Amino acid sequence: MKRFNNILCVMGSGAGxxxxxxxxxxxxxxxxxxxxxxxxxxxxxxGIGVPEGGLVSADMQxxxxxxxxxxxxxxxxxxxxxxxxxxxxxxxxxxxxxIREVLRSERDLVIKTAETWEWQNHLFSxxxxxxxxxxxxxxxxxxxxxxxxxxxxxVAVDVDDAYPPEEMxxxxxxxxxxxxxxxxxxxxxxxxxxxxxxxxxxxxxxxHGTVMRTPEEKVTAYVEQERRHxxxxxxxxxxxxxxxxxxxxxxxxxxxxxxxxxxxxKEIPALAKQIEADLVVMGTVARTGVPxxxxxNTAETILNQIDCSVLAIKPSGxxxxxxxxx
Numbered sequence: 001m002k003r004f005n006n007i008l009c010v011m012g013s014g015a016g017x018x019x020x021x022x023x024x025x026x027x028x029x030x031x032x033x034x035x036x037x038x039x040x041x042x043x044x045x046x047g048i049g050v051p052e053g054g055l056v057s058a059d060m061q062x063x064x065x066x067x068x069x070x071x072x073x074x075x076x077x078x079x080x081x082x083x084x085x086x087x088x089x090x091x092x093x094x095x096x097x098x099i100r101e102v103l104r105s106e107r108d109l110v111i112k113t114a115e116t117w118e119w120q121n122h123l124f125s126x127x128x129x130x131x132x133x134x135x136x137x138x139x140x141x142x143x144x145x146x147x148x149x150x151x152x153x154x155v156a157v158d159v160d161d162a163y164p165p166e167e168m169x170x171x172x173x174x175x176x177x178x179x180x181x182x183x184x185x186x187x188x189x190x191x192x193x194x195x196x197x198x199x200x201x202x203x204x205x206x207x208h209g210t211v212m213r214t215p216e217e218k219v220t221a222y223v224e225q226e227r228r229h230x231x232x233x234x235x236x237x238x239x240x241x242x243x244x245x246x247x248x249x250x251x252x253x254x255x256x257x258x259x260x261x262x263x264x265x266k267e268i269p270a271l272a273k274q275i276e277a278d279l280v281v282m283g284t285v286a287r288t289g290v291p292x293x294x295x296x297n298t299a300e301t302i303l304n305q306i307d308c309s310v311l312a313i314k315p316s317g318x319x320x321x322x323x324x325x326x
Contacts, residue, residue: 004108005031006033006106007108009035009110009112011037012094012115015144016146017113019142020142035083037072038088041064041089044057069089088101095130095135098135100324103323112141146308149190150191151189152191153189153277153281154194154268154271155196156280159175159237160199160233176237177313179241195257196268197230197257198262199260200262201226234259265302265305268302268306272308277308280306282312284312
């Protein structure tokens with residue numbers, strides 16, 4: 001199933017770079033997509049003995065770029081017989097240059113190894129989080145210790161229909177994208193697919209309050225009614241996606257559904273840990289139509305708690321705050 005047309009693979013300096021490159025090459029093969037591999041070199045700035053724009057700084061910049069080019073050539077050399085790969089070295093702040101490359105060439109996926117540091121208590125670095133917040137394309141961050149083939153994939157969808165009308169269609173499209181993508185990856189890796197929707201009966205707390213003092217049987221009936229409503233919405237999404245990817249394909253991977261009552265920021269990381277997910281596929285939308293406001297409190301809290309690879313999908317119409325101008 002064709003999912004991506006124009007893939008950008010980012011090479012860094014940490015461990016696990018080959019995992020991201022291998023995944024990008026395989027994905028480009030399966031999708032008949034173009035693949036560009038880049039690295040971002042630091043910009044030489046003026047300092048003691050290094051005047052801005054002088055010959056010394058220019059030579060230093062050229063040497064740094066040359067080193068990056070040699071490293072890229074060495075990494076991609078084993079794959080030339082499999083696929084046509086272009087290599088490119090950019091100069092500047094990594095997340096900004098990555099996003100600008102996405103904008104310039106209309107990339108639809110950025111794939112890179114997550115940057116982890118020993119002193120951090122979460123997987124993703126500040127550059128990774130900037131990409132998750134601001135990059136207009138899908139972003140796939142691969143854990144350095146990830147397995148070559150995934151065993152369990154968890155996709156988080158939100159089938160709540162209590163959002164304002166102007167948001168509903170965008171969320172429906174995003175849900176389909178998430179489930180389509182996760183299904184395709186599960187088929188490719190022969191992985192178990194888990195689908196989670198976290199729901200909450202908002203009126204339950206009010207009914208239990210001192211003002212209403214609703215009888216317990218009525219509260220229980222209300223909560224069960226809400227559960228059935230969310231379950232029906234989730235079943236409807238699965239049927240809709242089954243019609244798109246094929247009932248045979250969806251029947252083969254037999255997705256396991258998890259309808260969890262609670263708060264997404266708590267339950268999704270807990271479930272990912274419980275099932276030992278290798279990849280979490282999720283949307284990072286907070287509110288549509290607000291430039292740059294893509295990761296909300298819930299999504300960011302989830303991302304800071306999980307310890308596996310992540311594929312984050314943006315909603316249609318998202319506008320990055322990053323521009324091509326310096």
